Amino acid sequence: MISGNPVTTSNLIDGKQTAEDIKVEIAAAVAALKATGQKVPHLAAILVGHDGGSETYVRNKVLACERVGYESTLLRFEDNITEAELLAKVAELNENPAVDGFIVQLPLPKHIDADKVIEAIRPEKDVDGFHPMNLGRMVAGLPALLPATPSGIVELLTRQGIKTSGKHAVVIGRSNIVGTPVSILLAKNLETANCTVTLCHSRTKNLAEICRTADIVVAAIGRPEFVTADMVSPGAVVIDVGTTRVPDATKKSGFALKGDVNFAEVAPLASAITPVPGGVGPMTIAMLLLNTLRAAKGEIYPR
Ligand code: GUN
Numbered sequence: 001m002i003s004g005n006p007v008t009t010s011n012l013i014d015g016k017q018t019a020e021d022i023k024v025e026i027a028a029a030v031a032a033l034k035a036t037g038q039k040v041p042h043l044a045a046i047l048v049g050h051d052g053g054s055e056t057y058v059r060n061k062v063l064a065c066e067r068v069g070y071e072s073t074l075l076r077f078e079d080n081i082t083e084a085e086l087l088a089k090v091a092e093l094n095e096n097p098a099v100d101g102f103i104v105q106l107p108l109p110k111h112i113d114a115d116k117v118i119e120a121i122r123p124e125k126d127v128d129g130f131h132p133m134n135l136g137r138m139v140a141g142l143p144a145l146l147p148a149t150p151s152g153i154v155e156l157l158t159r160q161g162i163k164t165s166g167k168h169a170v171v172i173g174r175s176n177i178v179g180t181p182v183s184i185l186l187a188k189n190l191e192t193a194n195c196t197v198t199l200c201h202s203r204t205k206n207l208a209e210i211c212r213t214a215d216i217v218v219a220a221i222g223r224p225e226f227v228t229a230d231m232v233s234p235g236a237v238v239i240d241v242g243t244t245r246v247p248d249a250t251k252k253s254g255f256a257l258k259g260d261v262n263f264a265e266v267a268p269l270a271s272a273i274t275p276v277p278g279g280v281g282p283m284t285i286a287m288l289l290l291n292t293l294r295a296a297k298g299e300i301y302p303r
Helices: 015-035 052-068 083-095 114-120 132-140 148-159 179-187 207-212 280-297
Strands: 042-048 071-077 101-104 168-172 196-200 216-219 237-240 244-247 255-258
Touching: 015 052, 015 148, 015 280, 042 052, 042 083, 042 280, 052 071, 052 280, 071 083, 083 101, 083 114, 101 114, 101 280, 132 179, 148 179, 148 237, 148 280, 168 179, 168 207, 179 196, 179 216, 196 207
Parallel strands: 042 071, 042 101, 168 196, 168 216, 216 237
Antiparallel strands: 244 255
């Protein structure tokens, strides 16, 4: 029998509310731009194909733009678009002075080289923070457009008052989008980071043992309910990045969104835990909006 904290709302990290707070701040910044006669930020999104998850994410990104007073443009293409055609659309957005920043929703169809598409985005418009220039600047500690999910995780910890300095963070998963960049950000010599970081992946030996030594667990492997109670030490902070759709006949949509953490088992142990949905997901969108504001103001790459 594992003892720990009872599941109460007090150990739930409310990413939705935190993201709302950030959106209120962004809306105020937009109002200030308008008041001085400047144009409002404009985010564009490219969506290829009809993946249900991607459609939802992009819809939520467009809705968030409306919420804070941005302009937004959604460019949709069928999944038979060629790589050359997609690269031409990226080039158009790069050249369009009305668009401050844009994203290409991933994953892309297999016949398109996603790395090539990301590299074609101008770094100053790369509000996903995926371009090697932004990733490199982040690693070097230079001002950069930071990837949204990793910076959203750090912002969430900061705004929840969770101390990170000197803590051992174990990141599970080494994707370019989350695992690798969040491990770098958490290790930075910053007030909001300063963790000792262990990055675990599919070849890691003794994964459960390593996880049990963590003060902070970041689960980003895309395997539903992978992190179980035996992998988490009582009092740990647990950040769940997973959002896998699993069939669920009891839901109107026919699926349920599952995180990478077995919430029922792990929540009673954790001192703080993010739910899925309503944890990291809304923070990703809030940070995308923040990057778009930075791009519009030319904060990282002066115009
Ligand atoms: N697919 C999953 N997460 C993301 C994201 O943050 N940005 C983009 N463009 N695609 C994604």
